Amino acid sequence: MTTERQEKRTQAQAAEAAERKKAERFVYQDDEVMEKPFDWAQFSRLAAYIRPYAKQLLPVIIVAMVLGTITKLLVPLLLGYAIDEVGPEGGKNAATLWTYCAAIAGLFLVQWGAGFFRIRFTNIIGQRVIFDLRAHLFKHIQKLSFRFFDKRPAGSILVRITNDVNSLQELFTNGVVNLLIDCVQLVGIIAILLTLNVKLGLAIMITVPIMFVLSTSLRKRIRRVWQDVRQKQSRINSHLNESIQGIKVTQAYTQEKDNMAFFDTMNTSNRKAWDLASLMNQAFNPLIEVTAGVGSFILFFYGAYLIQQGELSIGMLLAFATYVGNFWEPINRLGQMYSQLLIAMASSERIFEFIDEEPTVAEKREAKELQSIKGDISFRDVVFEYEKNRPALKGVSLEVKAGQTIALVGHTGSGKSTFINLLCRFYDPVGGQVAIDGTDIRDVTIQSLRSQVGIVLQDTFIFSGTIRDNIRFGKLDATNAEIEEAAKAVGAHEFIVNLPNGYDTQVEERGNVLSMGQRQLLSFARALLADPRVLILDEATASIDTETEAKIQEALKKLLHGRTSFIIAHRLSTIRNADQIVVLDHGSIVEQGDHDELMRLQGYYYGLIEAQYRFLEEVS
Numbered sequence: 016m017t018t019e020r021q022e023k024r025t026q027a028q029a030a031e032a033a034e035r036k037k038a039e040r041f042v043y044q045d046d047e048v049m050e051k052p053f054d055w056a057q058f059s060r061l062a063a064y065i066r067p068y069a070k071q072l073l074p075v076i077i078v079a080m081v082l083g084t085i086t087k088l089l090v091p092l093l094l095g096y097a098i099d100e101v102g103p104e105g106g107k108n109a110a111t112l113w114t115y116c117a118a119i120a121g122l123f124l125v126q127w128g129a130g131f132f133r134i135r136f137t138n139i140i141g142q143r144v145i146f147d148l149r150a151h152l153f154k155h156i157q158k159l160s161f162r163f164f165d166k167r168p169a170g171s172i173l174v175r176i177t178n179d180v181n182s183l184q185e186l187f188t189n190g191v192v193n194l195l196i197d198c199v200q201l202v203g204i205i206a207i208l209l210t211l212n213v214k215l216g217l218a219i220m221i222t223v224p225i226m227f228v229l230s231t232s233l234r235k236r237i238r239r240v241w242q243d244v245r246q247k248q249s250r251i252n253s254h255l256n257e258s259i260q261g262i263k264v265t266q267a268y269t270q271e272k273d274n275m276a277f278f279d280t281m282n283t284s285n286r287k288a289w290d291l292a293s294l295m296n297q298a299f300n301p302l303i304e305v306t307a308g309v310g311s312f313i314l315f316f317y318g319a320y321l322i323q324q325g326e327l328s329i330g331m332l333l334a335f336a337t338y339v340g341n342f343w344e345p346i347n348r349l350g351q352m353y354s355q356l357l358i359a360m361a362s363s364e365r366i367f368e369f370i371d372e373e374p375t376v377a378e379k380r381e382a383k384e385l386q387s388i389k390g391d392i393s394f395r396d397v398v399f400e401y402e403k404n405r406p407a408l409k410g411v412s413l414e415v416k417a418g419q420t421i422a423l424v425g426h427t428g429s430g431k432s433t434f435i436n437l438l439c440r441f442y443d444p445v446g447g448q449v450a451i452d453g454t455d456i457r458d459v460t461i462q463s464l465r466s467q468v469g470i471v472l473q474d475t476f477i478f479s480g481t482i483r484d485n486i487r488f489g490k491l492d493a494t495n496a497e498i499e500e501a502a503k504a505v506g507a508h509e510f511i512v513n514l515p516n517g518y519d520t521q522v523e524e525r526g527n528v529l530s531m532g533q534r535q536l537l538s539f540a541r542a543l544l545a546d547p548r549v550l551i552l553d554e555a556t557a558s559i560d561t562e563t564e565a566k567i568q569e570a571l572k573k574l575l576h577g578r579t580s581f582i583i584a585h586r587l588s589t590i591r592n593a594d595q596i597v598v599l600d601h602g603s604i605v606e607q608g609d610h611d612e613l614m615r616l617q618g619y620y621y622g623l624i625e626a627q628y629r630f631l632e633e634v635s
């Protein structure tokens with residue numbers, strides 16, 4: 016029997032290990048803490064977003080809140096008095112009853128009106144605050160430097176702008192006001208209960224500590240299991256995102272089955288966490304009800320005794336019963352609110368972490384506008400490292416005359432993209448200087464620099480919108496005629512007019528409906544329209560058909576004409592036509608000159624070209 020059990024256990028352990036191994040393929044870091052302790056400094060920072068609307072809207076909310084609470088507290092009292100006065104001992108007539116009825120109806124009306132205005136105005140404030148916070152965050156993120164994005168996956172940035180901001184929404188729309196209302200209501204009820212009858216009031220309050228202990232200890236556990244659910248859900252989301260983005264690779268390597276199995280594991284674990292969480296929730300609510308039931312039991316039992324003793328009237332007992340009913344509601348809600356507050360604390364901490372991030376490429380206070388440039392570029396002993404003590408450029412010096420075309424070549428990781436990143440000032444060098452027309456690019460405004468430096472990336476980014484909009488991205492105020500002219504100049508017009516809606520054809524995000532060559536031509540048109548004095552081009556490595564290749568070469572000639580250009584070149588034809596070829600290796604310029612000079616040298620460049628020829632011969 017024992018050996019059987021042992022065998023079963025070993026089998027289970029083996030299965031678990033296999034699952035773990037499978038799960039190791041995808042690692043999703045749960046660096047995002049779901050809850051944080053309450054922090055005043057952070058709360059007041061959040062509250063600062065309310066300030067612009069406070070003067071206008073807060074008075075209405077406060078008046079509505081106070082009116083709503085007072086009327087709610089008055090109703091049971093009036094009910095009690097009505098019963099006592101009209102009852103056998105009071106001896107008043109039906110007219111008194113009608114007066115009470117009218118008064119109570121009036122109170123309900125006021126309560127409704129107050130509730131209406133309170134909800135309306137808190138929602139307005141909540142929405143405005145979230146709108147401002149999201150805008151502030153997005154605006155700030157747009158300004159951040161590449162270093163910031165190097166460290167973070169796009170998904171996690173997205174989560175902060177969407178989920179974290181949303182989790183604050185509930186807090187701002189209802190949370191804070193409800194919290195205040197509940198506190199005021201609780202204090203009010205306790206005061207009324209003790210005033211009406213101290214003995215009965217105190218007797219009922221015995222249940223408060225029980226309720227409090229139950230509520231806080233259980234809620235803590237419930238919070239933890241819900242936290243687990245959220246974490247598992249967020250992992251599923253990350254995996255979904257990755258799976259959809261990488262679906263082509265998954266299908267190409269026929270990994271669907273494994274992928275599905277992994278997803279199943281995550282999905283199951285999420286379901287189990289959910290089951291546990293909802294089970295605990297279900298256990299919690301009846302427990303609260305039972306405790307409330309104990310309160311009611313004390314109320315009626317002890318209340319009846321006090322009536323017998325002549326210390327309490329029937330009306331007051333009924334009033335008590337209504338108050339006690341209203342008593343558990345805020346206590347229960349306060350617990351929920353507390354969880355919400357802790358989640359909001361974690362979210363706001365993450366949001367402020369981004370907002371506090373300073374762009375590493377900062378603009379000097381005294382930065383000048385870079386006037387219309389000629390296009391002379393110099394790199395003077397430029398040193399750069401992405402990570403400490405791992406230089407990506409080791410003292411690079413280069414002089415380029417306006418209008419020249421420079422081909423940057425070198426093995427992968429030699430520093431070509433880094434060179435370009437520094438020229439666009441996506442990063443600042445740690446040593447040396449990059450200058451345009453003799454001016455250090457750190458002394459000018461980023462906007463005036465980048466508006467004169469155009470960049471065409473290898474992986475052309477196509478935004479969702481029309482073809483026309485995508486070209487217009489180069490110059491937002493371009494007319495349709497200018498757009499078509501640019502497209503014609505680079506030879507893109509022909510394929511565009513053959514699309515179903517010509518220039519108005521909708522292309523989805525990343526331009527999946529367009530071929531590689533078409534996307535390139537589109538990005539050339541975009542760059543030509545922008546008409547920058549300095550052009551940077553990361554040439555696509557993928558080979559395309561010879562006809563498109565010829566078109567692209569033709570377009571390139573147009574694009575490069577009359578501007579200083581830097582091309583991370585992969586095509587021999589582009590390299591040959593360059594005025595200067597700069598060969599980089601391990602972050603240093605190892606050779607420099609035109610094609611013939613470098614070939615004669617039979618050095619590094621010669622080796623690169625030879626290797627390319629050999630490769631082409633082997634392939635063909």
Ligand SMILES: Nc1ncnc2c1ncn2[C@@H]1O[C@H](COP(=O)(O)OP(=O)(O)OP(=O)(O)O)[C@@H](O)[C@H]1O
Binds near residue numbers: 401407426428430431
């Ligand atoms: N964001 C980054 N963070 C850390 N290191 C980086 C980063 N980008 C590049 N590097 C490192 O800097 C060095 C130079 O990279 P760079 O991208 O400039 O090379 P490259 O010549 O453009 O390569 P490729 O031809 O493959 O694009 C490499 O060692 C690379 O690993």
